[in-house]
Amino acid sequence: MHRFKISELGRNVFWLKGPEREHLVRVLRLAVGDQIIGFDNSGAEYKAVINKIEDQSVTCGIMEQDYPEVEARTQVYLAAGLSKGEKMEWVIQKGTELGMAGLIPLRTKRAVMKLEGSKAKDRVERWQKISSEASKQSHRVREPKLFPVSDWKELKTLLPSTTQWLIPYESEKTKTLQSVLRNFSPQEPIALLIGPEGGFDESEVLWAQENLQAQSVSLGPRILRAETAAIATLTLVLGHYGDLG
Structure with a gap:
């Protein structure tokens, strides 16, 4: 039906x-x-x-x-650096199918796309429609929340104070995703900070570590595109807590 x-x-x-x-x-x-x-x-x-x-x-x-049990037991959010073209739309669609709780479009230093004012609002409305359609297709009963386009300093106000932050970072050589997740609580929200094309600036990573207590992690020896990193990390986190497979 x-x-x-x-x-x-x-x-x-x-x-x-x-x-x-x-x-x-x-x-x-x-x-x-x-x-x-x-x-x-x-x-x-x-x-x-x-x-x-x-x-x-x-x-x-x-x-x-x-009340079908189709929603992920662990709330996992994406805070994704703005990406050009259809990359954000692809991340939103596939992230919705996988079970993300919401997405924050994040302004970053290396982002090619710039969104402000009414243009940003219109784009978020379009992204919400994409998420809504993906929710229907994947038989979800709660649509992911699409937040307004945000700056770094707004992140702490958008999600609960108990949110656990992760930031995949190519310069991180010691901490793996699995080792950090073992110390996280699946009962509290988890937010994944994903860079735009070109990745995060080092100052942004330091800010996240100092202000959000974000844990930087390695996703392995290969450099992933922004949209690949978003979906791969989301899949790994949900899989770790038993929501996939």
Whole structure:
């Protein structure tokens, strides 16, 4: 059955409006009597039947409610340096499929892409739509949170104070990802700082270590592209805590 993000939830009924209504009616051409799945980012999903299709909304009667265990038990966030082209979109899509809790687009010294003001807001809205579609495709019941484009000093205010920070860094030669994760708590959030093309400036790594108590780690002897490092690190962390495989 097709999946939709619920626009409004009532007692034994929910409504689809705006883009969700348009997708159901104009793209999928579903009709009264068809069954669908709705989710509302609370962790629940609802099996429902289409009862009424109107100009502004679709009314769906709830048949069953479930709380499937599809979300990662450990909350893992990406704080990713802005990358040009479609690289950020790819990281957001694949990160959503894997189970990331959210993504912070981060301004960095070596970033080629520069986003400010309304341009930054519009881009984040586009990224949220990509994440929303990936959530439906991967049968998630909570969409990852896409934060505003942020500077380094804003990081501490965006995530809980108990967040554990990791920063893969090519100059780190002694600490491995696995050795650091053994000392982390899977019950507390983990944030992965991923550099843009060209990596982090050394001063940025030092700032993260001093202000976020970020642990720098090695991902091995080969230099990875920014988007590869993001997805590889996310996969390794989720796998370490048993959320993949």
